[in-house]
Amino acid sequence: LFIFIFLLLLFVRSPWGQDIIKDKLISTITEKTGTKVELDRVFVRFNGNIQIDGLYIEDESGDTLIYSKSLNASIPFLPLIKGSGVSVNSLEWHKVRANVIRKDSINGFNFDFLVNAFITPDSLATPEVAADTSAAPMNLQLGDFDLTDFKIRYTDDVSGIDALINFDELILELQETDMENMVFRAGDARLVNSEIRYYQNKPFPETQEEEPMPLPVIFVDNLELKLVKGEYVSKPDSLSTKFNIQEFLVESAQMDLQENKVKTDLIALSDSDILLELLVTENKTAAVSNETESADGFQWPEWQVGIQEIKLENNNIAYYLNGNTVQRGQFNPDAVRIDDLFLDASNINYKPGDASAEIGQLNFKEASGIALNEFNLNLKANENQFSLEKIQLGINNSKLAGDFNIKYKSLQDFLENPEEANLNASLNNVNFQISELYRFQPDLKDNEYIRTLATAPVSGSMSANGKLDKVNLEQLNLNWRNTRIAGSGTISNMQDPENL
Numbered sequence: 001l002f003i004f005i006f007l008l009l010l011f012v013r014s015p016w017g018q019d020i021i022k023d024k025l026i027s028t029i030t031e032k033t034g035t036k037v038e039l040d041r042v043f044v045r046f047n048g049n050i051q052i053d054g055l056y057i058e059d060e061s062g063d064t065l066i067y068s069k070s071l072n073a074s075i076p077f078l079p080l081i082k083g084s085g086v087s088v089n090s091l092e093w094h095k096v097r098a099n100v101i102r103k104d105s106i107n108g109f110n111f112d113f114l115v116n117a118f119i120t121p122d123s124l125a126t127p128e129v130a131a132d133t134s135a136a137p138m139n140l141q142l143g144d145f146d147l148t149d150f151k152i153r154y155t156d157d158v159s160g161i162d163a164l165i166n167f168d169e170l171i172l173e174l175q176e177t178d179m180e181n182m183v184f185r186a187g188d189a190r191l192v193n194s195e196i197r198y199y200q201n202k203p204f205p206e207t208q209e210e211e212p213m214p215l216p217v218i219f220v221d222n223l224e225l226k227l228v229k230g231e232y233v234s235k236p237d238s239l240s241t242k243f244n245i246q247e248f249l250v251e252s253a254q255m256d257l258q259e260n261k262v263k264t265d266l267i268a269l270s271d272s273d274i275l276l277e278l279l280v281t282e283n284k285t286a287a288v289s290n291e292t293e294s295a296d297g298f299q300w301p302e303w304q305v306g307i308q309e310i311k312l313e314n315n316n317i318a319y320y321l322n323g324n325t326v327q328r329g330q331f332n333p334d335a336v337r338i339d340d341l342f343l344d345a346s347n348i349n350y351k352p353g354d355a356s357a358e359i360g361q362l363n364f365k366e367a368s369g370i371a372l373n374e375f376n377l378n379l380k381a382n383e384n385q386f387s388l389e390k391i392q393l394g395i396n397n398s399k400l401a402g403d404f405n406i407k408y409k410s411l412q413d414f415l416e417n418p419e420e421a422n423l424n425a426s427l428n429n430v431n432f433q434i435s436e437l438y439r440f441q442p443d444l445k446d447n448e449y450i451r452t453l454a455t456a457p458v459s460g461s462m463s464a465n466g467k468l469d470k471v472n473l474e475q476l477n478l479n480w481r482n483t484r485i486a487g488s489g490t491i492s493n494m495q496d497p498e499n500l
Helices: 002-013 015-033 077-082 112-117 121-125 282-293 411-416 434-439 442-446 448-453
Strands: 037-044 049-058 064-074 086-102 140-156 161-178 183-200 217-234 239-256 261-270 273-278 304-321 335-351 354-366 371-382 385-395 398-407 422-432 458-467 470-480 483-492
Touching: 015 037, 015 112, 434 442, 434 448, 442 448, 458 483
Parallel strands: 086 140, 183 217, 261 304, 273 304
Antiparallel strands: 037 049, 049 064, 064 086, 140 161, 161 183, 217 239, 239 261, 239 273, 304 335, 335 354, 354 371, 371 385, 385 398, 398 422, 422 458, 458 470, 470 483
């Protein structure tokens, strides 16, 4: 027995034995499928190391099903033999070309012939056995993945999906894979020089309702996307988006979709372009409006978010609705193009009933002519107050600085009875160009008084407090050319312009 095992080991480890195994594998697949199969080298060790070089398989049409230049995997055999699970300690896979195609539901996918070739008639005739729901789920343990030079095409005419993914490098260091609880933990995850395209050409076919899968819990130490571009088009939803990401970075991220919790140290995006196009019909708009009206009051979203820092630098974002286009000199909310977006924000926290954020710097250029030169503030919102502190705002040639605070019994009460809220506002260093209103209301150009006021900026300061139905104007100082207005007083019914 010892001599037999020793000779078997020598046979499997020897190049001669490996060639026999390779030739037997190729001949078996070819005989059963009648398709072309090529394999340069296969090498298997008893410790679970597997190396496959030069694998090529054609589909029944003579087109490439899969080509793999080199695959090196570490898959321990002992857990497989014991039936305790599947472990992939490492996987290095280089230069892969794959085409997965399904033209109709009768013939199925172009790889089905491989599966059918190894299914015996006896296995097809075996009566169905009720699934053992008490059985433990498969134990799957994944390790480090190093994938390079991949080009994969997926075309499914039945579900209306046409997808493509190409990338030069994908590195994934998995530390935990808990399929039962859907918990995944990774060290570094990196995708470099990639193109991703997904087209949904028709609605998904209706399927029987199944018990929903638990949402995942994902931990990632470092996630990096570099030189990643793509496109997503959904014809049923009339939605199209394109993106070209030069560099995207996330550090120490936790995304618990089961408990609606998101936490991360850093989100950074630079030198990237994002385009979103929507087509909304009147029926869709009415449906959204009815859904909003039927809501039972205001509800805080059931999420918990904690982001230490967000950094956006030199990004361009565009949004177009129903084919609208940007017009220079007139702002159109249905066609917005933002260039040179820069954002530095920190301490962004949210939980139901409490939200806060610190915006250190925000500036951009909008294609209609709006230039946000300066924007920073501290924001706080909860069930009893809403405040904007340390406001510094600069738009084109207009500027504003100050603090703004509103207190109320509850947020729902404020939405229903805004006049009962208490206001405390202090605005200083106000410098406003009346002509900036033309971008939002072009008809104001026809008003003689507005045209006259627009010939010079209005500057000054103001402080006010009290309830919104009767605001105490403590101090008002306005300047326009050689005219100065100073005073104090009250403003009644501010929330009702007709009775102001």
